[in-house]
Amino acid sequence: MPSYELIPGCTSPQNKICSDDHAKICTILLPHPQLIDINLCVTGSWDLFPKQWWDRIELNFKRRMMDNHQILIGVLALAGLAAVYGSPYERLGLPLNATEDEIFAAYRQISSYWGTETLYNQSEIKQIIQIEHAYQLLSNNDTRRDYDYFNIDDLQEDVAQALKQYEEEGDMVEIRSPVFESTVFGKKIFSTANDLTMANFGELVMQSSDPWLIQIFSHVNPDSRRFSPTWDKIVELLEGVVRVGRLELSQLELALILAERNWLNGYPFFRNGLPAIIAVPPSCSKLDCIKRYYGEKTADAVSDWMGSRLLKFPRIMYYSAQALV
Known part of the structure; x- marks a missing residue:
């Protein structure tokens, strides 16, 4: 019966942590944004996960750090708003391996310039919403995971709704705190499956x-x-x-x-x-x-x-x- 386990430092089929070297392939799938490598050690039937398939995984996903501010990753090429405002990391001036503390510190520094009793034009409001969007997306582990690994932005609808609401308020408006509230957090989707x-x-x-x-x-x-x-x-x-x-x-x-x-x-x-x-x-x-x-x-x-x-x-x-x- 196949068994699966995560093995820190498991980088080659010769790794002795897996007892059956003939039925085991180990590969680095993806570096986590916090630079924790996800290493997968698989024991069991070769028919279930053939070697050629794992070789393609390693070829496509094994990435190395270039420096403290750059990591090779290809799933951050969002179209639309990202083309104008940059990726969430760029909006906050952060590297892709930014920690939670760094994300919060960058957001706090930028948002400290927003006056609660100041009127902003619609262009400024859009920039503020994009900063808030970046912070909410990256500060939640689930939405950040979906974005980093699968290029899925779970907050797009919330952003579009916020833009619409501020536009309806006039040419010059005050910003609220929070700038917008997400509807996706804190809920689980249940099923009998x-x-x-x-x-x-x-x-x-x-x-x-x-x-x-x-x-x-x-x-x-x-x-x-x-x-x-x-x-x-x-x-x-x-x-x-x-x-x-x-x-x-x-x-x-x-x-x-x-x-x-x-x-x-x-x-x-x-x-x-x-x-x-x-x-x-x-x-x-x-x-x-x-x-x-x-x-x-x-x-x-x-x-x-x-x-x-x-x-x-x-x-x-x-x-x-x-x-x-």
Whole structure:
């Protein structure tokens, strides 16, 4: 039975921490923003995680520190607002490996110039909101993780709403404290589906003779939250037909494994954003046979895809009473 464990300093198959050198591959996946390397030591079946697959992981993700202010990372290229105001790190004047204390100190220094009784024009308000956006994104471990590793900004909707509210107040306005309040923090998305982890994925999913439908999501992602009722309906519709599970991005190592790869640079991403939906066919013993869903995120569409495309069930056409007249 496969087993998975995080081993500090596990950097080569010769590392003796793993007892079975013939069935173990060790690789550095990604450096954490705080410069804590995530090292994954895998023991178990080579069929589940073939060596060629891990070699690609190491090739694409092994990065080195250049100096105290620069680290090679390719998932910070946000379009839109970032193109104008820079990345959250740039807005606060911070390196990508900034600590929590450094993030707070930079924000406190910048925000100390904001007068609560001062009127600001809309251009200044936008800059202030972007500073607040950067601070809230980077000061929360979950939103920072989603941004650093998967290029997902969970606060975009809050920022857009704040910009709209300030614009409606007039050309010259005072700023509030806080500048805007996020709606994503402090809430968990509950489900009756199986929670998947690095510890149970190999045995529960990859060694299963049953098909699996899996949602990849984040507790702090607004789209994941809106999808929750739809997911509950999918679980109900597919009960007894397939096994259903979900993976939260806090299970970072497994999320990196199941993410797609940018064909230009190899970095992880989810093509249709979050939540991402994948399916594992029966007796799928290799990651190459995992299927990805790119269609409409409705209960009927996902269930139909799972039944007709994955399980090869015959499609039953339904017609309204008006269509049959």
